[in-house]
Amino acid sequence: MQLSASSITKTRTICGYCGVGCSIDLMVRNNRIVGVQPAMDGPANEGALCVKGQFAYDYVHHPERLTHPLVRGGDGQLHRASWDEALDRAAAGFLQVAEKHGRYAVYGVASGRTPSEADYLMQKFIRVGFGTHYIDNCSRA
Ligand code: SF4
Numbered sequence: 001m002q003l004s005a006s007s008i009t010k011t012r013t014i015c016g017y018c019g020v021g022c023s024i025d026l027m028v029r030n031n032r033i034v035g036v037q038p039a040m041d042g043p044a045n046e047g048a049l050c051v052k053g054q055f056a057y058d059y060v061h062h063p064e065r066l067t068h069p070l071v072r073g074g075d076g077q078l079h080r081a082s083w084d085e086a087l088d089r090a091a092a093g094f095l096q097v098a099e100k101h102g103r104y105a106v107y108g109v110a111s112g113r114t115p116s117e118a119d120y121l122m123q124k125f126i127r128v129g130f131g132t133h134y135i136d137n138c139s140r141a
Contacts (some may be wrong), residue, residue: 005073008039012039018112019137033057082095098130107134 010025023042027035035055040047060066069086070078081089097105108126110119119137126135 008034010037015049016113017050017052017056022049024053026057033060094129103130103132104134106130106132108136110135110137112138131141 008027008029010014011028012023012025015022019041022045023039025037025039026033038045038047038049038051038054052054069083071081071086071089073079093134094106106126108122110122115124122137123135126132
């Protein structure tokens with residue numbers, strides 16, 4: 001079956017790969033992203049996109065995309081877990097490292113894909129939780 005161009009809808013959004021914030025139009029057909037177009041009126045990009053923003057969208061529908069937390073079991077394998085279980089495990093791991101090696105053994109690097117609010121929480125987590133300034137952000141394409 002051949003689909004017409006009219007079956008494709010455009011949704012304006014912001015590329016989430018880095019902190020530049022390029023405006024893009026997601027091309028969606030049958031509830032799946034089939035392409036990305038740069039927004040000519042995007043204030044940060046004015047019609048341009050880097051290779052990631054233009055072409056790297058297949059992860060959205062990838063069958064191996066993580067959609068739930070995983071924790072390693074006694075068998076050494078990763079198993080599906082609840083968010084509470086995964087966060088408890090992560091907290092215990094941070095505590096164990098800090099107790100064994102000191103608070104400077106923990107260094108935070110926030111993702112360039114996170115919004116400002118998440119970055120704020122990340123630096124609070126490090127500064128308040130461990131009492132250090134060992135925090136950075138990889139906001140680069
Ligand atoms: S990753 Fe590329 S396209 Fe996306 S916001 Fe950054 S510079 Fe723009």
